[in-house]
Amino acid sequence: MSALVEALTNSRIWRSIFRHGWPDNPLDRSLVMTSNIFLHLHPVKVNRKSLKWTYSFGLGVLSVLLFLVLSVTGVLLMFYYAPAVEHAYTDIVELQTQIPFGQLLRNLHRWGAHLMVIVVVLHMARVFYTGAYKPPREFNWIMGVSLLLLTFGASFTGYLLPWDQLAFWAITVGTSVASYAPGLGDQMRQLMIGGPEIGQEALTRFYALHIMVIPALIALITSVHIWRVRKDGGLAANDSEE
Amino acid sequence: MTDLPKKDAFPKDGTKTYSLVELVKRAPTTMIEKGPDNTVFAFPLVALIELLLSLGLGAVLMLMSLARNAPLEEFANPNTTTDPAKAPWYFMGLQEMLEHGHPTLMAVIFPTIMVLFVLAIPYLDNNRQGSGRWFTSERGKKISWYTALYSLVVMPAFILLDTNFPPRELLRGVVPDFIAQVMVPSVIMGIIVLLPVLILWRQKPTAREVMLVLFTLLFTSAIVFTVVGFFFRGPGFELYWPWNMPDGYSPFDNL
Numbered sequence: 001m002s003a004l005v006e007a008l009t010n011s012r013i014w015r016s017i018f019r020h021g022w023p024d025n026p027l028d029r030s031l032v033m034t035s036n037i038f039l040h041l042h043p044v045k046v047n048r049k050s051l052k053w054t055y056s057f058g059l060g061v062l063s064v065l066l067f068l069v070l071s072v073t074g075v076l077l078m079f080y081y082a083p084a085v086e087h088a089y090t091d092i093v094e095l096q097t098q099i100p101f102g103q104l105l106r107n108l109h110r111w112g113a114h115l116m117v118i119v120v121v122l123h124m125a126r127v128f129y130t131g132a133y134k135p136p137r138e139f140n141w142i143m144g145v146s147l148l149l150l151t152f153g154a155s156f157t158g159y160l161l162p163w164d165q166l167a168f169w170a171i172t173v174g175t176s177v178a179s180y181a182p183g184l185g186d187q188m189r190q191l192m193i194g195g196p197e198i199g200q201e202a203l204t205r206f207y208a209l210h211i212m213v214i215p216a217l218i219a220l221i222t223s224v225h226i227w228r229v230r231k232d233g234g235l236a237a238n239d240s241e242e
Numbered sequence: 243m244t245d246l247p248k249k250d251a252f253p254k255d256g257t258k259t260y261s262l263v264e265l266v267k268r269a270p271t272t273m274i275e276k277g278p279d280n281t282v283f284a285f286p287l288v289a290l291i292e293l294l295l296s297l298g299l300g301a302v303l304m305l306m307s308l309a310r311n312a313p314l315e316e317f318a319n320p321n322t323t324t325d326p327a328k329a330p331w332y333f334m335g336l337q338e339m340l341e342h343g344h345p346t347l348m349a350v351i352f353p354t355i356m357v358l359f360v361l362a363i364p365y366l367d368n369n370r371q372g373s374g375r376w377f378t379s380e381r382g383k384k385i386s387w388y389t390a391l392y393s394l395v396v397m398p399a400f401i402l403l404d405t406n407f408p409p410r411e412l413l414r415g416v417v418p419d420f421i422a423q424v425m426v427p428s429v430i431m432g433i434i435v436l437l438p439v440l441i442l443w444r445q446k447p448t449a450r451e452v453m454l455v456l457f458t459l460l461f462t463s464a465i466v467f468t469v470v471g472f473f474f475r476g477p478g479f480e481l482y483w484p485w486n487m488p489d490g491y492s493p494f495d496n497l
Contacts, residue, residue, distance in 0.1 A: 029283040039289075045281040046288055049374070058295050065296050069303065089317045096314070107307035114497065115303065117332050128363070128457050129386070131373035131450060138364035145361055152332060159330050166496065168318035169327040177329075177336060180345040197320060240374035 041226045043234055050235035055130065059123035063147075064226075066116040067218060070154075073109040074211065081161070083207035085200050088163035113155050120151045132236035140228045143221055150218050157210035160203060171206075172198055313497060325477045325489075328496045334471030335464050341479070342404045343427030352431070356460055363457065367449040382454050385447075389438055389455050393462035396434055401470055404430075405481060435459060472496070 008014055009022070020031035030044045050056070080099060081091045095102035124144060127133060133141035160171045175198070179189040194201025233239065315324075329337050339348040372378035377386050413422035438455050447455075473493045476482040484493055 023285055026283065029285045032285045039285070042284045042288055044284060045279075046284045048280050048282060051282075051287070051291070055376075058291070061292055061295050062299055065292075065299050069299075085318075092314060096311075103311060104307055106312050107310070108303060110312035110497075111306045111310075112303055114331070115306075121332075125461060128461075129454075130376050131378050133364040133367075134373040135364070135368050135370050137373075138368070141364045142361055145357070149357070155332065156330060162314060163318045165315040165318055165322070165324050166313055168320065169324045170329050170496070173327050173337065174329040174333055177333075177340075177345075177349045180349045182346050182350065185346075185350075198318075236374035238374065239370075 041223070041230070043230045047234055047238040049237040049240065052237065055237045056235060057122075057126060059119055059126055060226075060229075062119045063116065063123055064222060066112055066119060067215075067222065069112045070109060070116060071215060073105055073112065074215075076105055077109055078211060083161065083203050085163060085203055088161060088203065092162045092164075113158060117151055117155055120148050124148055130236060134236070137228075137232045137236065140225060140232060143225045143228065147218060147221055147225060150214055150221070154210065154214045154218065157206040157214065160198070160206045161210065163203065168198055171202070175202075313495060315495075326475060326479050326491070328471070328475070331468065331472045331497065334475075335467035338401070338467040338471035338475070342401070342408075343410070344423035347424050347427060359456065359460070363453055367453045369449060372448075372450055377454065378450050382451055385442065385451055386454050386458050389458040390462045392438055393459050393466065397463045397466040398470070400430070400434065401467075402481075 009018075019035050021028045023029045023032040033039045033042050033044045077095070080095045080102065081088065092106070095106060097103075099105075127141065127144060156171075156174060159174075160167045171193075175189050175192050178192055179185040181188055190196065192202075192205070193199075194205050229235065328334060336349055336353060339352065342348060372382075377383035409426045410422050413426070416422075435456070438459065439452060442451060442455055470481075473484040474481050475493075476487040476491055477489050482488065487493070
């Protein structure tokens with residue numbers, strides 16, 4: 001067995017992918033982080049203070065995990081859904097009744113989305129109450145607030161897609177808020193929904209925003225956000241005197 | 243080659259285990275000039291923590307999804323309004339605010355001020371001291387809890403009073419609409435926000451403590467308005483007890 005493992009990890013294919021040895025020593029434990037594009041968002045070493053459970057409650061990690069769950073379930077939902085007003089509703093009914101685990105898939109996406117809004121809001125509150133926005137982390141606070149607003153946007157645009165009464169009237173009420181903006185209010189609402197009423201244009205726009213524009217922005221800004229945490233000296237807990 | 247200095251600026255000395263790497267003019271990170279660090283390798287500890295969090299989250303989400311189905315009502319019909327017609331739950335605070343003043347003030351101006359305030363927090367309170375600790379100090383903790391308590395009393399009281407004795411209606415025809423719908427709610431909100439700040443002002447607060455008051459007010463009030471809008475508004479957008487809604491309506495239908 002160990003000969004097999006040895007042969008495998010010494011093979012040219014393995015060594016072309018992983019450019020470090022088994023991470024049981026300081027050098028390889030550093031390399032495992034710095035030579036992997038996904039892991040390199042982490043620091044090589046972390047302060048024990050920042051690992052304290054009651055400091056961060058893991059809310060930032062949970063936000064990322066929820067985004068991943070929503071991305072995967074979202075892509076699966078796209079296989080069964082067409083954003084056309086004649087199709088959208090029946091596609092959802094079909095998904096729930098005809099497709100194996102279709103209802104479960106939709107439930108995971110729906111409850112995951114609500115949970116993500118809650119977790120991201122709690123994450124912001126945690127960062128505020130621990131004073132983690134203070135210099136040198138001002139800009140990362142701005143990135144975080146942008147991510148909160150994008151999370152609202154992602155959830156709101158997804159809310160219309162089932163095209164049922166709940167979706168239709170929630171978005172009607174929600175977008176009417178835009179029309180109260182002084183001066184350009186009605187134009188802003190028209191820009192959002194592509195017409196005077198919620199219809200095919202609104203569904204097309206919300207779909208494009210929901211599956212492409214907002215997730216891409218969230219992925220991009222989240223990368224900046226996490227990278228910046230490392231560049232700004234890790235979690236603010238490291239700076240505390242305690 | 244003759245231009246090179248005779249002495250190497252950074253001589254390589256075989257007996258030294260350190261060398262000058264960089265001159266720090268202005269600290270870009272917080273790790274400079276700190277004592278011996280208290281660190282561990284992120285791998286595998288952090289990777290394991292993340293694995294545990296994903297397993298826990300997966301379990302919770304799966305249980306939620308097995309326990310309750312995502313709602314699906316009838317096919318969208320622009321001719322039949324649902325009653326109540328509610329925005330998604332996280333915008334119910336906004337929709338609740340619409341009930342208490344001019345829509346432009348409540349749905350556009352106040353939220354814009356709130357977002358700009360939240361964005362400005364690190365620039366208003368730019369002292370590096372006291373970061374990385376919950377509430378920064380014992381006094382900060384006290385200030386936060388008192389402010390939360392204050393908001394939990396004042397905001398529901400405001401919603402109840404404003405619903406039962408709406409100044410917009412009582413002052414209709416007495417004063418211009420602008421005063422009744424914009425000035426009056428602005429002044430009331432201004433007093434509610436400024437009162438705890440003024441009380442704190444006499445204790446010579448730090449910028450951080452002022453931020454604690456303002457953010458706690460904002461955060462707690464947002465929760466109060468969202469909870470009222472989501473749980474307590476029933477048909478006709480009237481106030482009801484959540485467990486006593488008419489017409490078989492349940493707030494949870496709107497998830």
